Amino acid sequence: DIQMTQSPSLLSASVGDRVTLSCKASQSIYSSLAWYQQKLGEAPKLLIYSANSLQTGIPSRFSGSGYGTDFTLTISSLQPEDVATYFCHQYYSWPTFGAGTKLELK
Amino acid sequence: QIQLVQSGPELKKPGESLKISCKASGYTFTDYAMQWVKQAPGKGLQYMGWINTQTGKPTYADDFKERFVFSLETSASTAYLQINNLKNEDTATYFCARSTTDYWGQGVMVTVSS
Numbered sequence A: 001d002i003q004m005t006q007s008p009s010l011l012s013a014s015v016g017d018r019v020t021l022s023c024k025a026s027q028s029i030y031s032s033l034a035w036y037q038q039k040l041g042e043a044p045k046l047l048i049y050s051a052n053s054l055q056t057g058i059p060s061r062f063s064g065s066g067y068g069t070d071f072t073l074t075i076s077s078l079q080p081e082d083v084a085t086y087f088c089h090q091y092y093s094w095p096t097f098g099a100g101t102k103l104e105l106k
Numbered sequence B: 001q002i003q004l005v006q007s008g009p010e011l012k013k014p015g016e017s018l019k020i021s022c023k024a025s026g027y028t029f030t031d032y033a034m035q036w037v038k039q040a041p042g043k044g045l046q047y048m049g050w051i052n053t054q055t056g057k058p059t060y061a062d063d064f065k066e067r068f069v070f071s072l073e074t075s076a077s078t079a080y081l082q083i084n085n086l087k088n089e090d091t092a093t094y095f096c097a098r099s100t101t102d103y104w105g106q107g108v109m110v111t112v113s114s
Helices: none
Strands: A004-007 A010-013 A019-025 A033-038 A045-049 A062-067 A070-075 A084-090 A101-105 B003-006 B010-012 B018-025 B034-039 B046-051 B058-060 B068-073 B078-083 B092-098 B108-112
Touching: A004 A084, A010 A019, A019 A033, A019 A084, A019 A101, A033 A062, A045 A062, A070 A084, B003 B092, B010 B018, B018 B092, B018 B108, B034 B068, B046 B068, B058 B068, B078 B092
Parallel strands: A010 A101, B010 B108
Antiparallel strands: A004 A019, A019 A070, A033 A045, A033 A084, A062 A070, A084 A101, B003 B018, B018 B078, B034 B046, B034 B092, B046 B058, B068 B078, B092 B108
C-alpha cells in the first residue's frame, strides 16, 4: 500500500496567518489526492480533490497544490472555525489516509 | 438535499455481532459505490473497503476480510456494515461515504466492552 506522511502532526497558528500543511506519498500518485477537514465529533469534510480542485461550497482561502509525491494544503488567512484535524487521502491505488495534522490556535 | 444517515450508537460485548445501516437520500443510490471508513478513538482514518451498489459486490481491505460484511438493501437505498465476533479493538466510529467522498454519514460510535 502507498504510505501517506503528513507534517507537522501539530500546528499552532494565529488568526490571519498563512498556514501550510504537507503530505508526502511513498510513490507517485499523480494528482489522485484529496484533503479533508475533520472537526471534533464530526465526519470528515471534503475540501480539495484531484490535488488542487476546490470542492463546491468550500471557502476560497483553502487551496491545494502538488503532483507526484509532494502535496500541500494552504489556508491563506486562518480563521477560528478552521481549528480541526486535516487528513490527506490518496486514491491512485488502494485508498490510504495520512495520520493527520491537528491545527490549533496560538 | 443529499444525505447519508447512519444508525445510532452501539454498546456490545466481545463475541457479539452488530449491523450498522447507512441510508442514502437525495441521489440515485446505484450511481455511486459506498465506502466504509473506521476511526478508532483519537486515531486517524482507516479505509475498510467498498461495495458496488449496482452489483452488490463487496471489496475489503486486508484487515477487514475476516469478520466484516458489506451488504445492501437497494430498494431502501441503504448500505449495511455487519461486524461478527466483536473484539475490543473494534471499538471505533464507523463512517459510510459515497464513492466520490463528497458526502459522508455522521458516523456510528461502536463500543465493545465486557
